[in-house]
Amino acid sequence: MLELAKIVRERLKITSPAPEDHLDADLLTAFAEQSLPAPERHQVMTHLARCGDCREVVALALPAEAQMPSVLAHDARSGWLRWPVLGWAAALAAIILMGSVGILRYQARQPGSDISQLVSRDKAATVALNAPPTSTALQTTARQTMTPQAPTAPRAEMRENNRAHQAPTMGAAANTFAGSSPVLSQSRRPTHSNAANAIASAGRVPGIGYGSGAGFGPRSAQPASQNGEASTPAPQRWIATPGTVAKQNPGPANPRQNLPAAPSETVEVSAATPQIQTEQAQAGQTEQSQTELAQLDFDAAVGKAKPAAQAATPSAEEARANPSAVHALVTPVWTITAEGELQRSLDGGATWREVNVEGNSVPPASFSTQQETSRAKKSAPKASSAPSSATKTVFRAVCANGAETWAGGSGGALYHSIDAGGHWIRIVPSAAGVVLTGDIGAIEFADSQHGKVTTTSAETWTTGDGGNTWQKP
Amino acid sequence: MSATTQNSAVQSAVNGLLPELYAKSGCEQVGLARESFAAILIEVGEKHTTPATSEKDARTFLLSLRVEELALARACAAGHNHAWELFLTRYREKLYLSALRIARQDAAARELADSLYADLYGTTTRAGERFSKLTSYTGRGSLEGWLRTVLAQEYVNRYRRTKRLVSLEEESEEGVQFAAAEPEPTVTADSRLESATDEALSALSPEDRFVLSSYYLDGRTLAEIARMLGVHESTISRKLDKLAKSLRKKILAGMMQRGMTRRQAEEALEVDVRDLRLNIRRNLAQESPPAAFSEKSAEARPRERSG
Numbered sequence: 131m132l133e134l135a136k137i138v139r140e141r142l143k144i145t146s147p148a149p150e151d152h153l154d155a156d157l158l159t160a161f162a163e164q165s166l167p168a169p170e171r172h173q174v175m176t177h178l179a180r181c182g183d184c185r186e187v188v189a190l191a192l193p194a195e196a197q198m199p200s201v202l203a204h205d206a207r208s209g210w211l212r213w214p215v216l217g218w219a220a221a222l223a224a225i226i227l228m229g230s231v232g233i234l235r236y237q238a239r240q241p242g243s244d245i246s247q248l249v250s251r252d253k254a255a256t257v258a259l260n261a262p263p264t265s266t267a268l269q270t271t272a273r274q275t276m277t278p279q280a281p282t283a284p285r286a287e288m289r290e291n292n293r294a295h296q297a298p299t300m301g302a303a304a305n306t307f308a309g310s311s312p313v314l315s316q317s318r319r320p321t322h323s324n325a326a327n328a329i330a331s332a333g334r335v336p337g338i339g340y341g342s343g344a345g346f347g348p349r350s351a352q353p354a355s356q357n358g359e360a361s362t363p364a365p366q367r368w369i370a371t372p373g374t375v376a377k378q379n380p381g382p383a384n385p386r387q388n389l390p391a392a393p394s395e396t397v398e399v400s401a402a403t404p405q406i407q408t409e410q411a412q413a414g415q416t417e418q419s420q421t422e423l424a425q426l427d428f429d430a431a432v433g434k435a436k437p438a439a440q441a442a443t444p445s446a447e448e449a450r451a452n453p454s455a456v457h458a459l460v461t462p463v464w465t466i467t468a469e470g471e472l473q474r475s476l477d478g479g480a481t482w483r484e485v486n487v488e489g490n491s492v493p494p495a496s497f498s499t500q501q502e503t504s505r506a507k508k509s510a511p512k513a514s515s516a517p518s519s520a521t522k523t524v525f526r527a528v529c530a531n532g533a534e535t536w537a538g539g540s541g542g543a544l545y546h547s548i549d550a551g552g553h554w555i556r557i558v559p560s561a562a563g564v565v566l567t568g569d570i571g572a573i574e575f576a577d578s579q580h581g582k583v584t585t586t587s588a589e590t591w592t593t594g595d596g597g598n599t600w601q602k603p
Numbered sequence: 604m605s606a607t608t609q610n611s612a613v614q615s616a617v618n619g620l621l622p623e624l625y626a627k628s629g630c631e632q633v634g635l636a637r638e639s640f641a642a643i644l645i646e647v648g649e650k651h652t653t654p655a656t657s658e659k660d661a662r663t664f665l666l667s668l669r670v671e672e673l674a675l676a677r678a679c680a681a682g683h684n685h686a687w688e689l690f691l692t693r694y695r696e697k698l699y700l701s702a703l704r705i706a707r708q709d710a711a712a713r714e715l716a717d718s719l720y721a722d723l724y725g726t727t728t729r730a731g732e733r734f735s736k737l738t739s740y741t742g743r744g745s746l747e748g749w750l751r752t753v754l755a756q757e758y759v760n761r762y763r764r765t766k767r768l769v770s771l772e773e774e775s776e777e778g779v780q781f782a783a784a785e786p787e788p789t790v791t792a793d794s795r796l797e798s799a800t801d802e803a804l805s806a807l808s809p810e811d812r813f814v815l816s817s818y819y820l821d822g823r824t825l826a827e828i829a830r831m832l833g834v835h836e837s838t839i840s841r842k843l844d845k846l847a848k849s850l851r852k853k854i855l856a857g858m859m860q861r862g863m864t865r866r867q868a869e870e871a872l873e874v875d876v877r878d879l880r881l882n883i884r885r886n887l888a889q890e891s892p893p894a895a896f897s898e899k900s901a902e903a904r905p906r907e908r909s910g
Contacts, residue, residue, distance in 0.1 A: 155752040185831075
């Protein structure tokens with residue numbers, strides 16, 4: 131604004147003798163509401179031009195800004211987070227989503243493309259670091275980078291992680307339309323997911339996946355970047371035939387088994403739980419569980435520990451496809467009841483809910499039959515022969531490290547979850563041809579890689595690579 | 604009804620429009636009789652028209668009135684209970700919120716609103732009669748806007764009163780402030796500069812002058828001025844720029860007409876601008892807490908008197 135010479139201000143004042151009689155409220159109101167006819171408006175304006183008091187009155191009597199007519203509507207201060215903007219953001223996110231699906235489809239057709247996918251998944255880890263709500267993701271990343279992965283590439287896990295990436299796709303889309311702000315950061319994630327699976331799993335698990343990719347990204351990126359050559363055969367085969375994946379996961383029939391569980395978990399995830407509580411709870415539980423060991427029914431436990439492979443496989447696939455948002459936001463608190471039920475609390479211990487481990491678990495052998503990993507070799511046949519209605523595992527020990535959770539119990543039942551109990555992977559420790567079949571009484575994991583499992587028969591199994599290989603002294 | 608003889612145009616316009624307006628006003632609801640409504644319309648019409656007004660204009664005028672709010676206000680003034688209930692449900696909260704926006708302090712706002720209520724209800728008696736302030740509402744603007752305006756008027760009156768008291772006390776107590784306010788360099792401005800400025804100012808249209816005064820004297824923001832005039836902020840911004848430039852040009856021209864060289868004229872103005880800057884800075888330093896409404900106009904008056 132230009133300076134106005136002082137003389138002008140001064141003369142403006144002096145030549146504005148305050149009129150003695152002020153305008154009445156009626157006229158001033160009508161003036162402010164622009165409802166005076168032109169001649170009258172001119173009269174009022176002439177008065178106002180010289181009468182500071184009446185100007186004052188008009189200014190003070192201005193309505194609150196919200197009431198102003200539409201002409202002035204864009205005077206409103208902050209344009210952000212208004213509906214139109216969110217609408218555009220949603221549209222933009224949708225476009226990005228579609229574009230990335232297209233790119234991935236193209237990549238899926240190229241045999242050598244998994245490396246680039248892995249690279250982009252590495253980027254995903256970086257993205258995850260930036261995503262505000264996923265503090266657990268951060269922890270996971272840190273752990274992963276610190277502890278090198280053993281050379282034996284767990285293909286099964288790789289694949290599962292591949293699939294794990296798919297779930298966020300739809301989740302991101304769902305969130306996009308909900309109009310929430312983290313949308314954009316999420317919608318980038320599908321870039322590193324396989325298109326075929328993205329669609330398959332997304333179709334089955336709508337609405338899941340708020341921030342779930344964040345937790346998984348680093349985990350899959352790490353083994354892959356280290357063992358790129360070793361693991362290529364399997365992913366290639368898998369990626370090259372997206373159709374088989376679809377066959378493995380028959381969409382319409384199975385989702386029912388898992389869908390109810392997963393979304394309900396997603397809904398509950400909101401309050402952050404301090405991790406200290408987890409550790410306390412679990413310490414207490416470990417002791418408690420050891421005292422209960424005597425009650426074990428060994429044989430029954432063996433049977434029930436094996437999840438029903440045939441029936442469970444498709445649904446387990448399902449489970450992997452939607453590792454879901456559960457873990458990323460909350461560190462749950464774990465406990466084991468006197469009956470050996472594994473329970474989880476997402477609200478710091480106020481309410482407890484039983485976690486269906488077997489129902490949400492996958493015996494690793496069941497879908498990687500061609501190339502066995504050491505941990506899966508022996509258990510695979512057993513698992514497939516075990517009846518699905520077997521009695522439940524009696525849990526004795528649980529160990530949680532952020533979203534990384536281990537639970538063990540009768541008959542060598544050892545389950546691993548990397549999404550805070552959303553989905554479980556059956557781990558069958560074996561070393562030198564010996565399989566862990568005893569009752570697990572204690573589990574200690576110092577980090578996601580290094581852990582020790584102790585059975586009631588005082589066997590000690592250790593792993594240095596997150597449960598892929600085990601040593602028994 | 605003695606007024607009827609003065610302006611038959613209004614009278615006949617009211618007669619012609621009465622059924623329509625009466626229906627529109629919802630007088631039955633608030634308990635206002637048809638005759639009294641007609642009388643009100645005539646009164647309002649005569650207040651805002653001249654004897655020369657044609658019947659057509661009178662009709663237009665009557666049709667532009669907010670008869671529903673007018674009827675409500677007048678029914679309240681006449682003491683109809685139902686009207687009061689309606690009035691309170693509709694306006695009580697708004698009135699208080701408006702008072703709060705004007706006074707900016709809860710206590711002051713309450714006091715302001717309460718005193719207005721008293722006026723509206725009509726505790727003041729005039730010759731033994733209850734007189735409600737609502738009687739002076741004529742339906743030219745919205746009743747809500749009118750209430751705000753009345754509040755603002757009341758506030759300005761009061762503020763002026765209390766302001767005077769306070770400032771006198773302050774000045775006598777704190778000699779510093781008094782001294783600081785004093786050295787307003789009574790510009791021994793060249794009379795040619797003065798008269799050139801006056802000439803330029805007097806040539807302004809009322810609206811330009813309004814904008815100029817609001818901005819430079821009252822310290823209104825562009826947004827406020829825009830809302831007062833019902834235009835966009837950028838319009839005001841452009842207008843002010845243009846005004847400042849054209850004023851400068853005109854003043855220079857005026858001074859040159861009065862026998863100054865261009866250089867002299869420019870110098871006279873430049874000196875002035877620098878003066879102003881100093882002045883603003885000093886004012887800013889002094890008036891640290893922004894007053895409820897612009898200090899400038901209030902200050903202006905004492906100075907006028909002294910000068």
